[in-house]
Amino acid sequence: MLTSLYIKNYALIDELNVQFNSGLTIITGETGAGKSILLGGLSLVLGKRADVSQVKNTSEKCIIEASFDIANYHLKSLFADLDLDYDVQTIIRREILPSGKSRAFVNDTPTTLESLVALSTHLIDIHSQHQTQQLIQDDYQFKVLDALADNKQNLELYTAKLNSYRALQKSLEQLKASKSDMIKEYDYNLFLTKELNEIDLESLNIEELETQYEQLNNVEIIGEKLGNSKMILSLENQGIIDQLNLVKQELNRISSFGKAYEELEERVSSTAIELDDILTELDNLESQLSSEPQELERISEKLQLVNNLLQKHAVIDVEELIKIKEELQSKISNTESLDDHIAETEETLLKLQKELDQIATDISSKRSAIIPELTQKLEDLLSGLGMPNARFKIDLEKRDDFTSNGKDALSFLFTANKGSNYNTLKKAASGGELSRIMLTIKSVLSEYMQLPSIMFDEIDTGVSGEISNKMGAIMKQMSSKMQVFSITHLPQIAAKGDSHYKVFKTDTNDVTHTQLKRLDEEERIVEIAQMLGGANITESAMAHAKQLLN
Incomplete structure (x- = not known):
């Protein structure tokens, strides 16, 4: 208000x-x-x-x-x-x-x-004699009919389901449109995934593999250097260990002469022990060395395959290759399940369609039932407004498609005179008649809904x-x-x-x-008297004004 x-x-x-x-x-x-x-x-x-x-x-x-x-x-x-x-x-x-x-x-x-x-x-609704276009619009005519038919809840449910139906239709269209493209990509994605599956990427340690390759590829030089190192340490009378033992003997003779000499002897002893350990480790490593051409070839091929994949997919580490493989597998899975997805969507759409059909049928039934009452109300009101021959013909025809107003096509026809054919309001009613029709419709609507x-x-x-x-x-x-x-x-x-x-x-x-x-009251009497008789107010005009007000 x-x-x-x-x-x-x-x-x-x-x-x-x-x-x-x-x-x-x-x-x-x-x-x-x-x-x-x-x-x-x-x-x-x-x-x-x-x-x-x-x-x-x-x-x-x-x-x-x-x-x-x-x-x-x-x-x-x-x-x-x-x-x-x-x-x-x-x-x-x-x-x-x-x-x-x-x-x-x-x-x-x-x-x-x-x-x-x-x-x-x-x-607020401002309505003038020249603003009657609402009357000739289907949406407004449906609004009038549905207000009397008490279709509010049905229409709200219908609208919600129609929105879901249309959204699902759009989704189905997109699925079908993308199906051909996805099928074209499917074989290529399958090929890429097969390449990536040739290596167990998840358990692959590229650094360890490179280390193994370097060792196998350089087994001869490793053996040579290990042997030379052993010789330097253990050569009789000239090796580092024998020479260090001589140093130890010399320091042992003076270790009792002072703390510094004693500590120095201990350090040399520790070094001699460490060198013995090193000599043992050199000996172990040398004994473990073996030339394995087949293993070297296997590792080389594996490294080459990994590097080719990294280069092909333009990434820098195995983790990124694993991510690409997962994405490809997801695409493959989506493509393989696309037909199932389409079938499920079509099934859901069919279920929604049946529900919409039922609701639209209920809406239409209630509309059909109220039409005689609406027609009678409008004709009675218009008769009192100087249009005794006004007649309405309101028909519903079933449509095949779903619209915002259900599955009805509404025909709202009118004639103002006896013997005249029914026609649309726009063609059958004059401006003044449309104004009176609008007044009667608004009056009827006010009985059924909050305007x-x-x-x-x-x-x-x-x-x-x-x-x-x-x-x-x-x-x-x-x-x-x-x-x-x-x-x-x-x-x-x-x-x-x-x-x-x-x-x-x-x-x-x-x-x-x-x-x-x-x-105020007196001013109203004067105003209405002027409306009755003009600027020169007569006693009879004043009396008539009071009579109207009372």
């Missing part, structure tokens, strides 16, 4: 701050008084593109701010989707800066015009007398369930309001200003 509207520095409005109540709110004023300015400002709050030419004083910014009570609108999830802070007292503000740039805020959070439009459609606040902008144009009285009665009835605004020139409608505002112009210092005032 719109609770307040603040406008500053917009068109002919310097500053305006007005509070609104629930029920039926009437707005009147002479032609050109500025009712369109009021609507223009409100439209900016609802997401209309800003026009800097509408700024009154271009040196200051223009501000339009609207407050809404949305406690009963169930919009928390929408606020979350739009990344906005939810508050039951929501404030929407538009600013147009002197530079021409505009900004939008919801509860002081900056937002985009797209988000503003998405939110505002749930808050946003609605503002009827002179939809009573061309209507007078008893018909206008009945239009007012419909609006009054609607206002018991929702907030209704009516911008009108008709006293019969104006008299039915719970509150009444007048738009008027004043001239101050040769400058024209638009203002909006809430009328």
Whole structure:
């Protein structure tokens, strides 16, 4: 519900701050008084593109701010989707800066015009005689039918499953499209994996393999050097060990003469022991040496194979080769299981399709059942609005494909006159007739669902007398369930309001200003009397005005 509207520095409005109540709110004023300015400002709050030419004083910014009570609108999830802070007292503000740039805020959070439009459609609906395009749109006609048919839960379930169905369809198409490419790669990936499997990469120690190769490849020089080393150490009377023993004997003779000599002898003894160990190790290594041409060839081939793989796959170590092998095996496995995956997806799709068919059938059945009631309600209401011969023909035909509205094709046909053929609303109804049809539809909808606040902008144009009285009665009835605004020139409608505002112009210092005032009881009588009889108010006009108000 719109609770307040603040406008500053917009068109002919310097500053305006007005509070609104629930029920039926009437707005009147002479032609050109500025009712369109009021609507223009409100439209900016609802997401209309800003026009800097509408700024009154271009040196200051223009501000339009609207407050809404949305406690009963169930919009928390929408606020979350739009990344906005939810508050039951929501404030929407538009600013147009002197530079021409505009900004939008919801509860002081900056937002985009797209988000503003998405939110505002749930808050207020501005409807004029020239804004009846909704009526001729399939989605709106389905909305009307489903509201009466109580299809909300079915449609929510259908929409959720339809989204899953379409996502799965897309996935299946991608699987099938990639199948041929994956099959082409399969043989090559299999070949690469076979190459990598020729070596047990996981247990391969490349450093140890290279060490073995060096030893086998240089067995002769290793044997020669080991033998020379042994000879140097053990040559009789000339070897290092014999010579060191002589040193030890010499030092032994003086070791008792001082600590330093004793320690030196011990060091030489330790060295002699270490050299004996070294000689033993040299002897062991020499005895273990053997020439193994076949093993050397095997290791050489293995090293060559590893190096070729490293070069082929452009990597530097075995760990990376193992990773590549795992990736190739995964691709092979995916290709081998692709047919199974496709079959499983097709099976799931078929199951979803059957579920969707069943839900769509339930939706269609409920629609078909409610059509006679909807038709009767609309025709009865229109009969009271001066269209006694108005008739509707609403038909459903089953479609083969799934749409956002189920599997029905909706035919919403109309005729306003006896003997005339049924046709689409766009072709069969005039502008004035469309306005009355829209009013009746909104009236019927208000009985079955929570509608946003609605503002009827002179939809009573061309209507007078008893018909206008009945239009007012419909609006009054609607206002018991929702907030209704009516911008009108008709006293019969104006008299039915719970509150009444007048738009008027004043001239101050040769400058024209638009203002909006809430009328008290006496002022309402005068305003309605003027609407009845013009500027020169007669006693009979005053009496008629009081009669209408009472």
